[in-house]
Amino acid sequence: MSDSTKAGLRRRGLLGAAGATAAITGFPRLGFTQPRQPIKVGVPTILSGRVAQLGISSRNAMQIEVDAFNAAGGLDGRPIELVVRDSRGTPAEAARLAREMITSEGCEFLLDAEASGGGFAVHEVVRETGTVTLHINSETSSLTADPRQRFWNAFRVARQGVHDSIAGGHYAAQVARQRNLRRWMTISPDYAYGRDTTAEFVEFARSFNSDIQVTGETWPRLFQPDYTENITRLSQGRPQAIYSCLWAGDLVTFVEQASIFGLFAQSQFFAVNMADYTTLQQVRNLPRGVHSGNRYLKNFPDVPGNLAFANEYNRRFNVFPTNWSWQAATGVRLLTTALRQVGGTDPRAVAAKLKGMTIESPFGAEGSVTMRAEDQTLVGYAIGWGTTVSQDPFVENMQKADWAMILRLEAEWKRAKGWG
Amino acid sequence: MELTELTECVTSLSCVVTQVAAGLTIGMLLFLVASGLTLIFGVLGLVNFAHGSFYMMGAYFALAAYGVTNSFAMAVLAGTLGAALLGLLFERFLLSRIYGQDVLMQLLVCYGIILILDDVVKIVWGADFRSMGVPDAFRQPPFLIGGGIIPYFYAILFGITALIAAGLAYGMGRTRFGRTVRAAAINPGMVGALGINTTIIYAAVFAIGAGLAGAAGALSAPIRSVVAGAGVSILIESFIVTVIGGMGSIGGALAASIILGLTRSFGSIGFPLFVEGAMFVIMALVLILRPSGLGGRRG
Numbered sequence: 001m002s003d004s005t006k007a008g009l010r011r012r013g014l015l016g017a018a019g020a021t022a023a024i025t026g027f028p029r030l031g032f033t034q035p036r037q038p039i040k041v042g043v044p045t046i047l048s049g050r051v052a053q054l055g056i057s058s059r060n061a062m063q064i065e066v067d068a069f070n071a072a073g074g075l076d077g078r079p080i081e082l083v084v085r086d087s088r089g090t091p092a093e094a095a096r097l098a099r100e101m102i103t104s105e106g107c108e109f110l111l112d113a114e115a116s117g118g119g120f121a122v123h124e125v126v127r128e129t130g131t132v133t134l135h136i137n138s139e140t141s142s143l144t145a146d147p148r149q150r151f152w153n154a155f156r157v158a159r160q161g162v163h164d165s166i167a168g169g170h171y172a173a174q175v176a177r178q179r180n181l182r183r184w185m186t187i188s189p190d191y192a193y194g195r196d197t198t199a200e201f202v203e204f205a206r207s208f209n210s211d212i213q214v215t216g217e218t219w220p221r222l223f224q225p226d227y228t229e230n231i232t233r234l235s236q237g238r239p240q241a242i243y244s245c246l247w248a249g250d251l252v253t254f255v256e257q258a259s260i261f262g263l264f265a266q267s268q269f270f271a272v273n274m275a276d277y278t279t280l281q282q283v284r285n286l287p288r289g290v291h292s293g294n295r296y297l298k299n300f301p302d303v304p305g306n307l308a309f310a311n312e313y314n315r316r317f318n319v320f321p322t323n324w325s326w327q328a329a330t331g332v333r334l335l336t337t338a339l340r341q342v343g344g345t346d347p348r349a350v351a352a353k354l355k356g357m358t359i360e361s362p363f364g365a366e367g368s369v370t371m372r373a374e375d376q377t378l379v380g381y382a383i384g385w386g387t388t389v390s391q392d393p394f395v396e397n398m399q400k401a402d403w404a405m406i407l408r409l410e411a412e413w414k415r416a417k418g419w420g
Numbered sequence: 421m422e423l424t425e426l427t428e429c430v431t432s433l434s435c436v437v438t439q440v441a442a443g444l445t446i447g448m449l450l451f452l453v454a455s456g457l458t459l460i461f462g463v464l465g466l467v468n469f470a471h472g473s474f475y476m477m478g479a480y481f482a483l484a485a486y487g488v489t490n491s492f493a494m495a496v497l498a499g500t501l502g503a504a505l506l507g508l509l510f511e512r513f514l515l516s517r518i519y520g521q522d523v524l525m526q527l528l529v530c531y532g533i534i535l536i537l538d539d540v541v542k543i544v545w546g547a548d549f550r551s552m553g554v555p556d557a558f559r560q561p562p563f564l565i566g567g568g569i570i571p572y573f574y575a576i577l578f579g580i581t582a583l584i585a586a587g588l589a590y591g592m593g594r595t596r597f598g599r600t601v602r603a604a605a606i607n608p609g610m611v612g613a614l615g616i617n618t619t620i621i622y623a624a625v626f627a628i629g630a631g632l633a634g635a636a637g638a639l640s641a642p643i644r645s646v647v648a649g650a651g652v653s654i655l656i657e658s659f660i661v662t663v664i665g666g667m668g669s670i671g672g673a674l675a676a677s678i679i680l681g682l683t684r685s686f687g688s689i690g691f692p693l694f695v696e697g698a699m700f701v702i703m704a705l706v707l708i709l710r711p712s713g714l715g716g717r718r719g
Contacts, residue, residue, distance in 0.1 A: 017588060047547060047549070047649060048648060048649075049549075049649055050549045050645055050646065050647045050649075052546075052547035052548045052549070053548045054550075056547065056548065095604035167505060218688065218692055219692070219693070221651075222654075225644050225645070225650065225654065226446060226640075226643075226644060227576075228442045228446055228685070228686055229442065229446070229684045229687070229688035229695065230443070230688060231690065232438050232439055232442045232569075232685060232689075233688045233689055234686065235569055236435050236438065236439075236689060238431065247550070249551075249645040249647060250645075252549070252551050252645060253551070253643070253644055253645045256553060256554060257643050258596075259554070259559075260554055260558075260559070260562065260571040260572065260573050260574070260643070261562060261569055261571050262562050262569065262571075273480050273588070278548075282490065282550075282551045283551065283553070284551060284552070284553020284554070285553060285554070285559065301654075304531070323531075329422055365635060369536045397594075
């Protein structure tokens with residue numbers, strides 16, 4: 001009996017000792033390893049329809065970068081959690097989602113991955129809420145070039161229409177001079193991005209080569225199912241060269257239809273958005289010799305970091321990245337760099353860090369990109385133009401654009417618009 | 421308005437050939453979709469708001485079949501029969517229950533079908549757009565007639581759609597089945613009293629209508645993006661055709677489709693910013709001047 005009592009006491013004593021030990025050593029440790037409150041980042045985007053690849057490839061690239069950030073310990077143990085929602089390409093829905101993410105879902109930052117229409121809608125929401133927002137995919141120049149659109153908490157990480165237009169205009173003017181291409185026509189989507197970018201391209205192409213004359217234009221609506229009427233109009237105009245900023249599925253459909261009309265045998269085709277894997281790999285018979293700006297190519301810039309990004313993306317998602325992917329990855333890198341430098345999530349401090357920030361980047365023309373302080377837009381990313389071939393690498397003879405020229409002409413362009 | 425360009429076009433043989441050929445091809449593809457829509461309305465009295473979804477499904481079935489067989493003929497067959505079978509299933513299990521009910525109920529059920537099929541497409545084929553591409557056999561240099569351009573594939577498309585239209589006209593006008601269908605459209609009670617199973621007639625008509633939409637989707641898959649929701653824009657144009665042609669009139673639908681195709685084609689030269697608007701203007705004019713439509717019965 002006494003033995004059993006002793007045994008019982010010993011057992012209780014042992015349990016008590018174990019409990020005390022746990023209380024002293026274990027609980028604080030448990031507390032330390034428990035995941036801390038995640039930093040929620042809202043991502044309104046388009047995940048369905050003809051441009052679903054915009055949202056899908058943005059989300060995929062963000063996830064790669066976020067996973068790397070979280071694996072490295074996050075922000076003092078706080079991981080980033082992406083809250084991705086589908087606006088189906090409707091600006092009103094994009095605005096509603098953005099507001100809901102901020103007010104109901106506790107998102108502290110937004111990586112807005114909408115196209116321009118939705119991007120402007122989200123822009124107005126965050127102007128009001130003061131949420132630090134990085135626009136990942138909106139390329140319409142006025143989003144950051146127009147001073148009325150600027151406020152402290154909104155940044156653009158996407159390439160900008162006017163930058164592409166200067167680079168494209170310079171390249172096109174050179175080709176036009178070499179091949180004596182005087183009569184041009186344009187076909188671009190009938191919304192803000194299409195109208196603005198086309199006007200800017202024509203303006204710069206003509207400023208470099210005054211022989212260029214635009215003799216006609218056609219404006220299919222966004223996501224138009226059939227381009228026959230536009231192609232016959234182009235065909236009737238008998239232009240020597242055609243410019244287009246159609247993109248994604250719209251560009252694929254146009255190229256397929258234009259090919260069977262023999263349009264590319266008749267005219268040189270300049271498509272700023274062709275050199276992107278989502279387009280290049282969907283066009284069944286990619287015409288040789290289409291002039292295109294780089295959207296995303298794994299060999300431009302031809303640096304190990306860019307190839308590694310493409311391969312990692314391909315390993316995880318079984319496709320190659322898009323233009324939206326490099327922009328999304330850059331957006332996450334800028335945000336996480338700012339968070340680490342600030343050591344917290346205070347929006348004013350994070351925004352202040354982002355302004356003027358330069359980071360090393362495999363997507364930079366010279367190995368880095370900068371969030372320009374004066375208008376909070378990305379500069380220094382790689383821009384080039386080349387001509388298509390039907391197989392990988394899909395584009396050859398890439399000519400790198402000169403950023404000194406781009407910045408000089410952009411400043412003149414802004415002054416002319418009264419935005420300088 | 422660019423009337424000078426339009427005038428130059430209509431006085432130039434090359435322009436007329438190119439625009440007429442393009443307009444006829446666009447019109448005939450539209451006719452395939454619209455004829456199914458008007459057939460279903462004429463016989464079943466059902467405004468099939470889900471009709472565009474059968475066009476979309478036809479394109480996806482064709483894409484899948486082409487991926488397996490690499491044969492465009494098999495792709496078109498798969499698109500047509502697949503959409504017809506799907507139509508039959510929806511008619512039997514859903515739509516047959518709302519015949520004769522008000523248009524709001526029809527709209528609700530059809531909208532449900534649209535959402536279901538859009539989601540099925542996203543699950544099976546993904547949310548991103550797909551492209552079939554023009555089959556290699558049809559990648560031939562375009563025909564040049566009087567300086568005008570007629571793409572080889574468009575000529576093939578026009579030929580196939582014209583054959584289907586002729587078959588449909590013959591089937592509805594000259595066969596026993598066609599006569600029964602027309603009788604059922606006018607007086608279903610009397611057709612039933614004569615011992616004919618109208619349930620089978622209705623199901624067959626719906627399947628044919630869905631199959632025609634599927635055929636249009638399959639035929640246009642090589643030159644258009646295949647994507648969830650692709651049926652919406654073609655549905656709107658099909659309704660315009662149905663109103664202009666007369667609800668239930670296949671001949672009217674053919675005339676209206678060609679008018680719209682040519683309006684699109686020549687409109688892109690003369691009034692490029694008002695092509696969409698022009699179609700609605702034509703529809704409004706027909707509603708004012710001939711409310712029953714071009715092929716509809718008066719009174």
